[in-house]
Amino acid sequence: MATNDADSLVEIQNVSKLFDLSQSAIDQLLGREAQPVRAVQDVDLTINKGDIMGIAGESGCGKTTLGKLLVKLYEPTSGRILFDGRDMSELLREDQQEFRQRVQMIFQDPFESLNPRMTVFQSVVEPLKINDIGDGYQDRREQVIQVLNDVGLSPAEAYLNEFPKELSGGERQRVAIARALVVNPDFIVCDEPVSMLDVSIRAGVLNLMKELQDEYGLTYVFISHDLSLIRYMCDRTAIMYLGNIVEQGPTDDVVNDPKHPYTEALFDAVPEIEPGAQRRRANVTGEVPNPRNPPSGCKFHPRCANIIPPEDWSGSQDAFRRGFNFKRRVQTGDLEVEDIAEGHADQRSAVDAVLETGLSLELPEEHQADGERMGTVDVDSIDIPKQAENALRSATRDLLDGNEEDAMEQLNREFSSICERSSPELRQSGEQTTACHLYDSSPSNREAIAPDASD
Ligand SMILES: Nc1ncnc2c1ncn2[C@@H]1O[C@H](COP(=O)(O)OP(=O)(O)OP(=O)(O)O)[C@@H](O)[C@H]1O
Numbered sequence: 001m002a003t004n005d006a007d008s009l010v011e012i013q014n015v016s017k018l019f020d021l022s023q024s025a026i027d028q029l030l031g032r033e034a035q036p037v038r039a040v041q042d043v044d045l046t047i048n049k050g051d052i053m054g055i056a057g058e059s060g061c062g063k064t065t066l067g068k069l070l071v072k073l074y075e076p077t078s079g080r081i082l083f084d085g086r087d088m089s090e091l092l093r094e095d096q097q098e099f100r101q102r103v104q105m106i107f108q109d110p111f112e113s114l115n116p117r118m119t120v121f122q123s124v125v126e127p128l129k130i131n132d133i134g135d136g137y138q139d140r141r142e143q144v145i146q147v148l149n150d151v152g153l154s155p156a157e158a159y160l161n162e163f164p165k166e167l168s169g170g171e172r173q174r175v176a177i178a179r180a181l182v183v184n185p186d187f188i189v190c191d192e193p194v195s196m197l198d199v200s201i202r203a204g205v206l207n208l209m210k211e212l213q214d215e216y217g218l219t220y221v222f223i224s225h226d227l228s229l230i231r232y233m234c235d236r237t238a239i240m241y242l243g244n245i246v247e248q249g250p251t252d253d254v255v256n257d258p259k260h261p262y263t264e265a266l267f268d269a270v271p272e273i274e275p276g277a278q279r280r281r282a283n284v285t286g287e288v289p290n291p292r293n294p295p296s297g298c299k300f301h302p303r304c305a306n307i308i309p310p311e312d313w314s315g316s317q318d319a320f321r322r323g324f325n326f327k328r329r330v331q332t333g334d335l336e337v338e339d340i341a342e343g344h345a346d347q348r349s350a351v352d353a354v355l356e357t358g359l360s361l362e363l364p365e366e367h368q369a370d371g372e373r374m375g376t377v378d379v380d381s382i383d384i385p386k387q388a389e390n391a392l393r394s395a396t397r398d399l400l401d402g403n404e405e406d407a408m409e410q411l412n413r414e415f416s417s418i419c420e421r422s423s424p425e426l427r428q429s430g431e432q433t434t435a436c437h438l439y440d441s442s443p444s445n446r447e448a449i450a451p452d453a454s455d
Pocket residue numbers: 019020037038039057058059060061062063064065066225291
C-alpha cells in the first residue's frame with residue numbers, strides 16, 4: 001500500500017470502481033449474483049509532485065475510469081484516494097471548491113469539451129467565475145489573455161471572440177488546455193489529449209504541455225494507448241490490464257526492461273522508432289476477456305507466453321503453454337473436437353488430428369514453432385512429457401465420447417498453473433513493481449521460466 005511520502009501529491013490506495021452493480025435479467029434468471037464490470041480493481045499508485053505519470057494499456061482496461069476517479073468525476077466503490085494528504089471523499093464543501101480548482105482534466109475531444117455556443121473568451125473566463133477568481137471583468141480579461149498567449153494562441157485578442165467551430169483541432173485543444181490552466185491548478189489529468197489531432201501537430205501540442213508543466217509547476221497524469229507518446233512524455237508509467245495495474249516504475253525501465261509479460265507484449269506491438277523497421281507483433285493468444293467475467297488468478301494468464309508450469313513439469317514451458325491452452329479451449333468450447341474428427345476413419349487418427357489443432361497456438365508468424373502451420377502443429381516437434389501427452393489423448397477420447405467432465409478432470413490434473421489459481425501481489429523487481437508470479441519468492445518459479453528474472 002502506498003505510504004504518505006513527502007513528495008507525493010496523489011496516493012491511490014486499494015481503489016476499485018465497479019459499474020452495473022445490480023443484477024441483470026440474466027443474473028436473475030440463472031439465480032446468480034450480479035456480475036458488475038470491474039473497471040478498476042485494487043489499484044495502488046502514488047503520483048509524485050512534478051512528475052508526469054503515464055497510464056497505458058489496451059482499450060477498455062480502465063484508464064479513463066481511473067482518470068475520472070482522480071478528478072472526482074467518479075467516487076471509488078472501495079478504497080481511497082488522497083490528494084495532498086487528504087482523503088478526497090471526505091472533503092468539506094469549501095475544500096471541494098479548492099479541490100476543483102487545483103485538479104483539472106483535459107479530454108480527448110476538444111470539440112466535445114468546449115461549449116459550441118461560447119466564444120473562446122467565454123469558455124476560458126468561465127472557470128475563473130465559477131471559482132470566484134479575479135478582481136472584476138478587466139482583471140479576468142487580462143488573465144484570459146495571458147493564458148491564451150501561454151498556450152500559443154497569440155495574439156490572444158484575435159481569438160477572444162471566435163467560436164470553437166471557427167478553430168482548427170489543434171487550436172481547440174489549446175483552448176481546452178487554457179480553460180484547465182486559467183485557474184492555476186497543481187494537477188492535470190490528460191486523457192488521450194492529442195489522439196484526435198492531426199499527426200503533424202501532435203508534437204507541437206505535447207511540447208507545449210511540457211513547457212507549461214515547468215511554467216505552472218504542474219503534475220500530470222497522461223492516459224494513452226499510444227506507447228510512443230508515453231515514452232516521450234512520461235517520467236513514470238503504470239501499465240493496466242483488465243482494471244489492474246500489472247507493472248509500474250520509471251518509464252525507461254518499464255520500456256527497456258519490462259518485467260510483466262503483458263508489458264513486454266504491449267511494447268512488442270509498437271512499431272520501432274526507426275523508419276522502415278519491422279513491426280514485431282505480440283506473443284499473446286486470444287483477445288482481452290470480458291471485464292464482467294475476468295479470468296481467475298492472474299487475469300492475463302490465458303494469453304500469457306510465460307504461464308508457469310507446476311514444479312514437477314518435466315517438459316518445455318512452450319509445451320506446457322500449449323497443453324494449458326488446449327485445456328482452456330475445451331473449457332470455453334472453442335475446440336470443436338467433433339468437427340475436427342469428422343472424416344477420420346478411426347478414433348486414433350481423429351485423436352491425432354484434435355491434438356494437432358488443439359496444441360497449436362494462434363500466434364503471429366514470428367512466434368510460431370517450426371512445425372506450426374494453418375492452425376495445426378506437429379505434435380512430435382513439441383517437448384511434451386509422455387504422461388501429459390497420454391492425458392491429452394485420453395481426454396480427447398472422452399471428449400469424442402461426449403464425456404467433458406472426465407476430460408476436464410484429466411486436463412486439470414496435468415495442466416494446472418499457479419497463474420490460474422492465485423492472484424499475484426505487486427512485488428519489487430529492478431526499479432519497477434510488478435504483479436506476476438514469475439517474481440514470487442519461490443525460486444522454483446523463477447528458475448522454471450525466467451532465469452534472467454531473478455533481480
Ligand atoms: N459508466 C460506465 N458504465 C458501465 N461500464 C463502464 C462505464 N464506464 C466504463 N465502463 C466499462 O469499464 C471498462 C473500462 O473502461 P474505460 O473507459 O475506463 O477503459 P479505457 O482503458 O479508458 O478504454 P478506452 O481507451 O477505450 O477509452 C470497460 O469495460 C467499459 O466498458
